[in-house]
Amino acid sequence: MTTMADHPVLTIKDYKSDQDVRWCPGCGDFSILTAIQKCLAARQVPKEKVVCVSGIGCSSRFPYYMDTYGIHSIHGRAPAVATGVxxxxxxxxxxxxxxxxxxxSIGGNHFLHAIRRNIGLKIVLFNNRIYALTKGQVSPTSEQGKRTKSTPYGSIENPVHSIAVALGAEITFAARAIYNDPKMLQEILERAANHKGTAFVEVYQDCAVYNHEAFSYLTDRQTRDDNILYLEHGKPMIFGKNRDKGIRLVGMDTQVVTLGQGVSEKDLLVHDEHCESPTLAFQLARMAYPRFPTPLGVFRDIEKPSYEAMLFDQIKATTAKLGPGDLNKLFASGDTWVVE
Amino acid sequence: MSTTTSSKKAMATTGKRTETLEQAVIRFAGDSGDGMQLVGTQFTTASAVIGNDVSTFPDYPAEIRAPAGTLGGVSGFQINFGSRAVYTPGDTVDALVAMNPAALKVCLKDLAPGGVLVVNSDEFTQMNLAKARYETNPLETDELDKYRVYKVPITSQTLLAVKETGLNQKAAERCKNFYALGVVYWLFDRPLDVTIRWIDSKFAKVPAVAEANRRALQAGYNYGETAEIFSVRYRVGKAPLKPGRYRNVTGNQAAALGFVAAAKLAGKPLFYGSYPITPASEILHELTIYKNFDVRTFQAEDEIAAYAAVLGAAYAGCIGVTGTSGPGLALKQEGIGLGIMTELPTVIVDVQRGGPSTGLPTKTEQSDLWQAMLGRNGDCPAPVLAASSPADCFWAAMEAVRIAVKYMTPVFLLSDGYLSQGSEPWRIPNLDELAPIKVEHPTDPADFAPYRRDANGSRPWAIPGTPGLQHRVGGLEKLDVAGTVSYDPANHQRMTELRAGKVENIAAEIPPQEVYGDEAGGALLLVSWGGSFGAVRSAVERAREDGQDVSHVHLRWLNPTPRNLGEILSRFRTVVVCEMNMGQLQMLLRARYLVDAYGLHKVRGRPFMVSDIRAKIDEVLGGR
Known part of the structure; x- marks a missing residue:
């Protein structure tokens, strides 16, 4: 029997490595780092049981700052490396x-396939809508018209909605948070951590140097309440400083309505995280500023067997049927003959 | 056919003569739907079971099903079997079975003058002749005069033989490959029992099909025995093989068995991550069966992910292996660089095929040596070894794993299309012949440092889940010993040297290079590596029997090379590197040893022929 003495209580400090954190002052990454450390401490996860795997980019320096196991891998491949782990x-x-x-962008393929397999990875995407480590080029989430070093006349590309992509691959847990709301961020990370199968959390994050205030419409005290839709399971979708606006479905499309002008709460969409069909979540994932409020919270949370559970079930079933592997038997299978 | 004795002794029962041969090469050729690979495999097993040494090579089109009867759809399977050591599938064919005109047209050029030609005369119809682009029926002209032609109505005879089994016409016709096999079994005096057992077990659930195939096989055999057309049959005696239990393996099967064995000996789970690619896919197919050995196979979304997952699995303590071919290796190289930087044990099997680009996917070549040696950014050395024969893929796979875990490094194992698909008898080892593979994972946090090296130059393999040993690895340069990120110039120099030195250290445990022939030196040394072993050894063996001053060095390790290699090369007046590329090892040897090595380069999509090598020997030594 183990006692508390064997397992001293872990605090946020325990998850910090001895390395100096080298993100720029004001970077949104700091709060995500703290939130993940808090999420681990809150759940008392032993440090040696945690592996952080990253790709390339500012956010991908993350593993070096954690006193857990970690791999700072190559650009885009983190989901594949993590799959092996x-x-x-x-x-x-x-x-x-x-x-x-x-x-x-570079890792789109691995992102898609990790999700469709529903392998038990917790994928946290730090979305600052810019290539920051390479000093300011357009990213796949940059808005159309965005002027960057590589798009001086404005980007002519359509941005991708990461949660919509994840839903396309039938993600079983998808959520969005923002760096300046650490409480909500931590809550969402905890739910992601406890989810069986792939959990995807997009975190809007401010790049203080190359894309500063890209999310000011969601962080500015004056505007944020009119621009954020907090998703709550089983609750009608109401938002606005005065809680007087809502989302309703008209035909196949969502629409922003003002309550009171012939529209009541019961006309609004009610959020359902556990809906088997991803259609509602997909509608929400495509809602973007300035036409719509930005949904924050859990878009989808459903249960499906994880890849690893099914793999080890197969191994277990095969071993039960054939017995544990015996090299002599293996070598001598098929047609054999003896040379005297 | 190399004939040692020609017994004129009449066989009492049939009145037919038997010739004893030292060695013979036979090829089954037909449409890709005709089951030629299957009967080829059966012939191989039957030959091996009666004690011949055998070497085989399948040759099938890249397209899954080219239109039936066309030249593009011809599928062949060649077997070289003998009472002496057989190293290659054979240069020319002594007996050809052609199931249709297209097969005849494609393969006739390989049939030796005077060779046996069995044709399925039923298929030489106007339509089939046209598909094979024959203007006149070669069976009715003098085109085949220099061969011993046996026209056998295989299709109609098969239909007759299986009539009573109640199969429909289409299913009945499908048995014709076994009829042809029966004829050849008679011709080369092979027993039927091995194949009958195989048929019974394969078709246990469809007794009518089993019965039909048995009848077709027996009918073909009886045809040889009773029909007037065959006046001679051939016998190939037992080869002097090392005693033991044998089975036939292809290179890909052998590699898979080697990895399972290595992981088992190491006491670790095997993780095989791969993306389907010709001609490496069979390793994945094979390994995925062995789940009860705790083999975890992962068919990744692409080549890059396959290696990335293998690296992740290695970090977490599995024996990580990936398999691929040339274009796939190109995609994996960035990941392999990460493997070298993070110093994690993984094995990359590259089953080389004709390149560049998509090249010749189903054909063989040895042109990825530079890619394995040099194909990454930075100074990024990795150990490279190559298997020399299909069965050797087993031993090479075990060795690759042993070196990977001992030196904490990615290791390249080069196979090729010929080795992977070709087969030969494999003497099943006793478990005590397999050297243990020692794996240690540190557990003591006191004094642990992720890049503190042991006497071999290897860093510790600490795995997640171990309390107190949390550490981070990654592609950024790391500080010596401590393993934290370091941009220090002197440290980068030092780490680069340590990584290179570690690979060089492997030379200490590679056995000294052996010379086949004259250790002391001589006029000519042929150097080969990988799948060229068989052709070069056969040629040198025969040349030496003919008194030529030629020796052979076959390299198993390409990086590092054996310590005494430079010394050996310097003892010969002429050095010729024989490889199926345009001079990749030749250039490396010239660079390393300042030796004036010449090259014999063939890139025709097929293994060297013994005659290619003999011609080169004659050219250098001035003829026999």
């Missing part, structure tokens, strides 16, 4: 730390 030791808690370029 998880299949080697499914009991580990494996976090994938990635950015908008890393996950959605």
């Amino acid at each position: 998880k299949l080697a030791k499914p009991e580990l808690e494996v976090w994938v730390i990635t950015g908008d370029g890393d996950a959605l």
Whole structure:
């Protein structure tokens, strides 16, 4: 029997490595780092049971700042590397730390396939809508018209909605948070951590140097309440400083309405995280500023068997049927003959 | 056919003569739907079971099903079997079975003059001749005069033989490959029992099909025995093989078995991450069966992910292996660089095929040596070894794993299309012949440092889940010993040297290079590596029997090379590197040893022929 003395209580400090955090002053990454450390401390996860796997980009320096196991891998490949870690030791808690370029551009393929397999990875995408480590080029989440070093006349590309992409691959847990709301961020990360299967959390994050205030419409005290829709399971979708606006479905499309002018709460969409169909979540994932408020919270949370559970079930079933592997038997299978 | 004795002794029962041969090469050729690979495999097993040494090579089109009867759809399977050591599938064919005109047209050029030609005369119809682009029926002209032609109505005879089994016409016709096999079994005096057992077990659930195939096989055999057309049959005696239990393996099967064995000996789970690619896919197919050995196979979304997952699994303590071919390796190289930087044990099997680009996917080549040696950014050395024969893929796979875990490094194992698909008898080892593979994972946090090296130059393999050993690895340069990120110039120099030195250290445990022939030196040394072993060894063996001053060095390790290699190369007046590329090892040897090595370069999508090598020997030594 283990006692409390064997397992001293872990605090946020225990998850910090001895390395100096080298993000720029004011970077939104700091609050995400703290939130993940708090999420681990809150759940008392032993440090040796955690592996943080990242790709390339500012956010991907993350593993160096954690006193856990970690791999700072190559650009875009973190979900694949993490898949190997998880299949080697499914009991580990494996976090994938990635950015908008890393996950959605160079690593799009791995992002998609990790999700469709529903492998037990916690994927946290730090979305600052810019390539920051390479000093300011357009990213796949940059808005159309965005002027950057690589798009001096404005970007002509359509941005990708990461949660919509994840839903396309049938993600079982998808959520969005923002760096300046640490309480909500931590709550969402905890739910992601406890989810079986792939959990995806997009975190809007401010790049203080190359895309400062890209999310000011969500952080500015004057505007944020009119621009954020907090998703709450089972609750009608109401938002606004005065809680007087809502989202309703007209035909196949969502629409912003003002309550009171012939529209009541019961006309509004009610959020359902556990809906089997991803359609509602997809509608929400496509709602973007300035036409719509930005949904924050859990878009989808459903249960499906995880890849690792099914893999080890197959191994277990095969071993039960054939017995544990015996090299002599293996070598001598098929047609054999003896030379005297 | 190399004939040692020609017994004129009449066989009492049939009145037919038997010739004893030292060695013979036979090829089954037909449409890709004709089951030629299957009967080829059966012939191989039957030959091996009666004690011949055998070497085989399948040759099938890249397209899954080219239109039936066309030249593009011809599928062949070649077997070289003998009472002496057989190293290659054979240069030319002594007996050809052609199931249709297209097969005849494609393969006739490989049939030796005077060779046996069995044709399925039923298929030489106007339509099939046209598909094979024959203007006149070669069976009715003098085109085949220099061969011993046996026209056998295989299709109609098969239908007759299986009539009573109640199969429909289409299913009945499908048995014709076994009829052809029966004819050849008679011709080369092979027993039927091995194949009958195989048929019974394969078709246990469809007794009518089993019965039909058995009848077709027996009918073909009886046809040889009773029909007037065959006046001679051939016998190939037992080869002097090392005693033991044998089975036939292809290179890909052998590699898979080697990895399972290595992981088991190491006491670790095997993680095989791969993306389907010709000609490496069979390793994945094979390994995925062995789940009860705790083998975890992962078919990744792409080549890059396959290696990335393998690296992640290695970090967490699995024996990590990936398999691929040339274009796939190109995609994996950034990941392999990360493997070298993070110093994690992984094995990359590259089953080389014709390149560049998509090249010749189903054909063989040895042109990824530079890619394995040099194909990454930075100074990024990795150990490279190559298997020399299909069965050797087993031993090479075990060795690759042993070196990977001992030196904490990615290791390249080079196979090729020929080795992977070709087969030969593999003597099943006793478990005590397999050297243990020692793996240690540190557990003591006192004094742990992720980049503190042991006497081999290897860093510790600390795995997640171990309390107190949390550490981070990654692609950024790391500080010596401590393993934290370091941009210090002197440290980068030092770490680069340590990584290179570690690979060089492997040379200490590679056995000294052996010379086949004259250790002391001589006029000509042929150097080969990988799948060229068989052709070069056969040629040198025969040349030496003919009194030529030629020796052979076959390299198993390409990086590092054996310590005594430079010394050996310097003892010969002429050094010729024989490889199926345009001179990749040749250039490396010239660079390393300042030796004036020449090259014999063939990139025709097929293994060297013994005659290619002999011609080169004659050219250098001035003829026999």
